[in-house]
Amino acid sequence: MLIGDSDTLAFQDPEEVCAKSPFHVLVVEDDLVHFTYCQHVLHSLYGKDLELERAVDCQGAIDLLSSGRFDICLLDYMVKGGNAKDVLTRIDFGSVETPVIVISALDDRDTMLEALRYGADDYVVKGRFAESDLNRAIQYAIYRKYKEMRLRQRALYDPLTGLANRHLFFDRLDEVHRFSARHGEKYAVMVVDLDRLKHVNDTKGHEAGDRYIRAAANALVCSMRSSDTVARAGGDEFVAILKNIRDKQSLMRLCAVVKDNIAAKAAAEEDLPGPLTCSIGIAVNPDDTETPAEMLRLADAAMYQVKRLGGNGFRFA
Structure with missing residues (x-):
């Protein structure tokens, strides 16, 4: 967080x-x-x-x-x-x-x-x-x-956003995977990529891009439970570990909340060009796969499918 x-x-x-x-x-x-x-x-x-x-x-x-x-x-x-x-x-x-x-x-x-x-x-x-x-x-x-x-x-947190970095994310992912397997619980991995941020960096400069990234990070934290982990994977991509998942309907609602919050937090920033949208991919364990690495790969692939269709949406693995 x-x-x-x-x-x-x-x-x-x-x-x-x-x-x-x-x-x-x-x-x-x-x-x-x-x-x-x-x-x-x-x-x-x-x-x-x-x-x-x-x-x-x-x-x-x-x-x-x-x-x-x-x-x-x-x-x-x-x-x-x-x-x-x-x-x-x-x-x-x-x-x-x-x-x-x-x-x-x-x-x-x-x-x-x-x-x-x-x-x-x-x-x-x-x-x-x-x-x-x-x-x-x-x-x-x-x-x-x-x-x-x-x-x-x-060592463990991203300096721009204060979110967990990749090292801490993989440590938490392994921890949640072991806990969920032991207790028979489902968990999900969510990959969130900001749409068209490269265009903002190219036209308005990296300072504007960084402000969008910080706004998105803040929006993600506000959208999640305190028991979830949100990390910055690098660039304009974020990953989240969502513990104790009950059903896909709750994940669909969460995706809508994430999209709305990212758009609202970015809109609240002064002097930034246009709205900010995102592409989201989700994988659920053990429904989609039983290995953490494959979870991340499937969620990433789902996110890129959304991206290829124009972004501003979400997709399950």
Whole structure:
């Protein structure tokens, strides 16, 4: 989906995070003495801006961290029910942006590297960090998480539209295929190609073409469910994975919505020439084929049949 939607990265600038009020902190610590120490240091740093929550065991830490409500997490290395590795390996850091600082009584290189390897953003030694040490660690962790998310965005998302790129699309396609086969569900692949965009690029320039592409991307996201994946395949072509398909009638309605939304979003752009139409091809698994690669090929072929007939329509494989 587009940046800002539930399926993508919507991370904040680190300076905004560091200056937030209230500043939400999760402390995972089952020892009251050490928790009180952390609480004291955090209150010294943030005063009335601090909003603090505590977890005392692995499951509590996982549940709270997975909520994504916190600006930073201080995670005790040894916690009731397991350790930091048990917590970190069960968090989906692809969707959870909270930086994690591991706090441990163990001051050794191997323990520190293990924590970092499993997803921690920094490491401090229990009972031996001053206010300035913790402040530095928090700011470092927030900046490190921001850079990590930026790198992930560049690797997996299209820079023009914010949609998933081809690499992420094929990863999601494989994931949906396995899930659907396991649960006996149908899914569909939709290929959407914008009509006559080359003429816009040639006559009005690529800036106008890019605005049409962004408008179409926005329209596709608005047309889909949050559980679906929309990607830019390249140029003026988009692909979508539609989960848990009931019948072709619902897909036909969706195609009409996609066409209308693309036309409306493009029409809302100022100083762009004429309406924007699209050609759509759809393949359904397992009705049309049982392999993801063949699904994409069939949907693409259906789209080109629409294109050859003048565009502005849809066709099933």
